[in-house]
Amino acid sequence: MPRMAIIGAGPAGLSLAYFLKGHRNYETTVFESMPEPGIKPCAWGLITGIEELIPIPKETIISEIKGFRIYLDNKLVFDIRTKNRLGYIIDKPLFLKRLADEVNVEFNSKVIQKGNKFYTNNEILDFDKVIMATGHYSVDKSMSIPAIQYITDYEIDREVVEFYFYSGFLGYAWIFPDREGSKIGIGGYGEVPELKERLKQILKGRVKIFHGARVTDYGIIDDRLDGNYVGEALGAVYAITGEGIRPSIISSKILADSILNGKDFRKEFKKSKLYWTLNWHAKIIKMTREKDPGTVRLSKALLNNDPQLILKFAIGDFNRVDLIKIFGRSLI
Template sequence: MQEYSIIGSGPAGAAAAYMLSKNGYKVKVYEANKRLAMKPCGLGIPSVKDLPIKIQKQYIVQTINGVTMYVDDVIVLDKENFLEGYILDKENFLESLIIESGSELIKNSGFNPLKNSIKENGNIKEINSAIIAGGFAFYSGEKINAIQTIVSSKSLEGLKKLIIFFDTDIVGYYWIFPAGDEIEVGVGGYRNVEELTKLLNKFIENNEYLRGSKVISPIKGAEIAVGGVNLDFDYKFPKIGEAAGFVLPLTGEGIRPSLISGFEIANAMINGYDIKNHLSKLKITNSIKIQRKILERVKSMDRERRKELLSSMPAEVHAEVALGGMSKLKIIKALASRPDLALKLMNYMGD
């Protein structure tokens, strides 16, 4: 039986372990922390249509059916009953995915990429075949900072949509996501953690949705890989998930792209496909590539031009871009009355 080591138990590592184990491989998943899902994130999967793995009901904290989106406090998208998304119990979902597949999960086991060695039950051993799914720490491209906290808010009880405020100054956004009886509030963008912390506190204090809310957890943060997919592996072993840049750069959504990448690297290995070639042709890889081009163009603009571009997009375009669909046909149809804007976006999207 062929054995594989997977470094990291996030969405990508868990999906790869699930797929490989179900197809007869012996898999060990190594997690550096004592618990899974330690990275603070919004826990949102805004669309589950292209997920390769079904999420069981017990791991769904909240269903999501809509989005309200602002650009510098001007509403640009407000749709309900057009999404099928979830807020996820990420820790328990990932652990069940690994263990129930028959993979072995080993926690508190750090990986040394310089020596290709792993700590297992107090002993250091060299590994010969592995998949790197260790998240942003293994990503060599551009990253931004993101922080979040948890608040309680009676006015937002029963919230079933995502609320997003794009900020053209920081080229990022604030988010308000439902999480069962609580609300996750955060911000990510091109600022350091200290500046983001000040901005988040100000946002919580002044935002109309959050009036009367109470902060109930410390602010936590992490980096987010926004530089796009990088399949030129700089380690001996292939990388997937956020370690390879499987994150939508404009929204920071990483759970869904990482699950897909983990599933597909296993698919490539099982069927003898070239890994880089297979991953490069995925629809999600193309969506990330296009979003990265748009992000680069938006960053190069001054603030007024950013605001003009983002504010002038029809709601259907915002929805298509935010979900990573990036269908040129849908975008062209939505921009039928704005050929100038359609041409700009097509140029950003490239081939």
């Protein structure tokens, strides 16, 4: 029976092990350097629909999102409330712990690569295949941007998320509900001091925690479509929104199906909608930096269109016609 090592107990690594679980042809073990999963800070948003692939235990759901507000230069532009559930705010560490309970994980096991061999705790990993699910840590810094976040006791409508865009700044700030209070953060093309300064304008409540991390914005790294990378290590993050949990899980489903069905992962992934939409997010970012550094045209495109169409673009549920409707020929 082929033995498979998955490095990293984040959304990508744990979901890949989950998708492969129970198949007699494969024995999988997840190795995680930390004592528990979910250490990397993020806003913990998860778009609805992913529960069709992987369970979301009720106790891991902080709130159900049914609306969003969008601000430009701190002025309210859109205030949308729907009857339908758009997504969830989850307790990511708890969500990953529940997922880890379903698969074989070895915590406190840092993996080091020396040449073509992998070692953990000074012992060689004797596996037939090693898959890297190590997130932004294994991605060159030039392929990622900084993001920072405060956890405060500020109470926000638990069914609404807020997004803040700024003229001349490529990125955005957010306020998301938390179990007790809210997460107030920002990510984009700037140094951390600049991000902190911008965030002062919307920072509310008593600060309980401050943390930060880098987020991949490059799009899919084609050289890594060899079946040895998955999730953010592969570039599976929507560059404009920074959403990474859901695309990481979907990338793991495509890899698991490719492994189980004996298909070429590169071909399977390249023909997926995920590959196409992730790369278009990255292309829009690249073209904006080259042609629209003041973000004027990008801001107009995102804020002067039907908000439902913008939502489709944000969550990766768009097609070429939608792109033309939103951006016209200005950026495409």
